[in-house]
Amino acid sequence: MIVKKNEIDSEVLGRPVLDIADFDRSCDFAAFETEYLNREFPIYVTCKVPAEEIADVHALEDHGFRFVEFQMRLRGTLRKTYDTSGYDYTYSPVTGSHDLEAVLDLASSIFEHDRFSRDPFFQEWKGINVSGERYRRYVLKSFEAGDECVYKLVDNATREIVGFNTYRILTPESALLLIGGVRNQEKTCGVGAIIDYCVLNELKRKGVRWFHTHVSGSNYPIINLEVRGMGFRLVQSFVVLRKVYF
Numbered sequence: 001m002i003v004k005k006n007e008i009d010s011e012v013l014g015r016p017v018l019d020i021a022d023f024d025r026s027c028d029f030a031a032f033e034t035e036y037l038n039r040e041f042p043i044y045v046t047c048k049v050p051a052e053e054i055a056d057v058h059a060l061e062d063h064g065f066r067f068v069e070f071q072m073r074l075r076g077t078l079r080k081t082y083d084t085s086g087y088d089y090t091y092s093p094v095t096g097s098h099d100l101e102a103v104l105d106l107a108s109s110i111f112e113h114d115r116f117s118r119d120p121f122f123q124e125w126k127g128i129n130v131s132g133e134r135y136r137r138y139v140l141k142s143f144e145a146g147d148e149c150v151y152k153l154v155d156n157a158t159r160e161i162v163g164f165n166t167y168r169i170l171t172p173e174s175a176l177l178l179i180g181g182v183r184n185q186e187k188t189c190g191v192g193a194i195i196d197y198c199v200l201n202e203l204k205r206k207g208v209r210w211f212h213t214h215v216s217g218s219n220y221p222i223i224n225l226e227v228r229g230m231g232f233r234l235v236q237s238f239v240v241l242r243k244v245y246f
Helices: 007-013 029-040 054-062 097-107 130-144 191-205 220-229
Strands: 002-005 017-021 044-050 066-077 089-093 148-155 160-171 174-182 210-216 233-244
Touching (some): 044 054, 054 066, 066 220, 097 130, 097 174, 130 160, 160 191
Parallel strands (some): 017 044, 174 210
Antiparallel strands (some): 066 210, 148 160
16 A cells, blocks of 8 residues: 655645555555554545445445545547537637636636535635635646646637636547536536537547546536447446545
């Protein structure tokens, strides 16, 4: 087992946030926990395990961890180009500070299905929208990273940014779709599908052949869109648990 500090989440909460990887229930978890508590003094620790490993879930529960999210890993293959000529929108990279601020504002206000939005522990956190601030910082990270991109979707009629997404190029042939979304007023108008068409076309243009992404199991609209509508394939499911330290 290893434990890593999540830098962005730590900055948002003002105390270390840790992620446990490669969970092994045969190890002495009590000793492992004591070591990271003494070293980091964290406020929040997460662990993600495959959903089928129920014994691992129970072991974490025995140590005080609680369920916060069911997460699915989806995979897609880029076999075709989507025709977007009938949509009056422009999809392009975010390059300037003005557009970046508009995207950051979207990122801080449109998400509601993530575990930080749903976790009762964060419903009121010192007057801060923890989920929104996290997404804002993750978008900024993507804007600054050399292997990640931030794209905007502009309504040509109003010239307003109505959606965005971010992704990371993993290899010349693969990518990871990170986060994205559309304005709340556009969520039921099909704009989410349009931005998906656009990002997949862009990845295909860059030579990417396949990609994967992660979605919350409670985000039913996105699951329906990407699995039924876009043909993404479910390849693995996870249970995310967390423990809070005061």
